[in-house]
Amino acid sequence: MSSKSKGTKAERELLHLFWAKEWATIRSAGSGSMKYPGPDLIASNKARVLAIECKSTKKNKQYLEEYDIKQLKDFCDIFGAEPWFAVRFSRKDWLFLSIEDIEKTETGYVIDSKVAERRGLLIDELIKT
Structure with missing residues (x-):
């Protein structure tokens, strides 16, 4: 499976999780x-509204990057949405991080699994806040 199709599969999985929580969701x-x-x-x-x-x-x-x-x-x-990064590390639950919770590096940004576990929100935590 190509990395593009893996990404598409992950996006669709997350889309279904939001719909199951009664959040209308579209994939771009x-x-x-x-x-x-x-x-x-x-x-x-x-x-x-979450982007x-x-x-x-x-x-x-x-x-x-x-x-x-x-x-x-x-x-x-422009849209008036809240910015979030959703990340899933090897068969673990999805974690949601704000931009402020993502570490800046010399060349870009990095989301470390340990940091994500401490700072990230599970989907139920995200949608209730």
Whole structure:
């Protein structure tokens, strides 16, 4: 399975999780390949709108480029959504992190699995706040 199809599968899995919690959710196909900023998922329950970038990895760290962060921020500023990164490390639960909870490095950003476990929110925690 290609990394693109694995990413699509992860996004769809998360989409179904939000719908199961009664949050209307859409997936933006090709979100990273357009000239306009756009998240992988947009989820809402009338009171809140979440713009979510999804990452799934078998490794203990997920690296992000400055571009990933900027795209999400830019979209949320225009759309009026909350920016979130959803990350799943090797068969564990999805964790949701705000941009402020993601570590800046010299060349970009990194989400460490241990840090994500401390700072990240599970889906039920995210949608109740």
